[in-house]
Amino acid sequence: MTGRVLVLGGTGEARRLATALVADGVDVLSSLAGRVADPLLPPGEVRIGGFGGAAGLAAWLRAHPVDAVVDATHPFATAMTASAAAAADVTGVPLLRLQRPGWSAQPGDDWRWVDSPEEAAEAVRGFGCVFLTTGRQGLAAFAGLTAHCLVRAVDPPEPPLPARTSVVLRRGPFGVDEELALLREHAVEVVVTKDSGGSMTEAKLAAARTLGLPVVLVRRPPLPPGLPTVATVDEALTWLRGQPG
C-alpha cells in the first residue's frame, strides 16, 4: 500500500475510502470544499477549502508531497476533477478517479435526459409542481419557472430561486416511503435530478416510478481524457495497493 494518500472528497465513497485506508494504517488526508456548513467528516486527517485551481493544487502537492491522489469528488464536481487531472499531469503524482456508476432506467420509468440544468428547466415548463433535487448550486437555472417548485437541499438555498419555492432541508439517505410521502404531500408532477448515481438518493426514482411521474435527468459531464477511473472503493484500494509508496 502506498504511503500518504490525498482523497478529494465530499461523497460517501470518499468517506468509505478514507475509513478503509485508516483501518489499513495508511496515512490519509481527506480534502473537502467547505460548501456544506456541517459536513460529515471522514476518519483521519481532514483539510477544508479550495486549493486555488490547478496551479494552486500543483503548488500544494509540491509543498505537501503525497504518493497518490484519489479524486472521489461528486460526478458533477467538474472543476475539481479538471484541476486534479491538470495538477497530476504537471507534478507526476499518480491520480485515480473514483466515480460511482450512473443510474439506469427500469421498466416503467419515464426518464427524459438533458445536458444541463438550463435544458432541465426547459423540459419542465408546463408542469404544475416540480421537485428540484439538483442541490443548492445550479438552482439559478430554474429561477424563471412559474410552477410551484419543491427544492430539497442540505443547506438553505440562496437566490435567485423560482418565485413559488418551498424548501425542504434534509440530508440523505432517503427511503422510498419517505419519498412517496413527500411527492404525494406536495402533489409533485415531475422530478428533476442530476445523474448522481449511488443508493443514497435513488429512492426518489423508485417513488417516481411507483407514481408514474416523469423524471428529468441531467447527464454527467465527461471525464478528462485518459484519467484512470474505477467505480468502487474496493477497486480504488486495489489500485492504491499497486502504487509504489
Ligand code: NAP
Ligand atoms: P466543483 O465545482 O468541481 O468545485 C469548485 C471548486 O471548489 C473547485 O475548483 C475547488 O476550488 C473547490 N473544491 C471542490 N471540491 C473540493 C475538495 N474535495 N477539496 C478542496 N476543494 C474542493 O465542485 P462542486 O460541484 O462545487 O462540489 C463541491 C464539493 O461538494 C465537492 O467536494 C463535491 O464532491 C461535493 N458534492 C458536490 C455535489 C454536486 O452536485 N456538484 C453533490 C454532492 C457533493 P479550487 O479551485 O480553489 O481548488
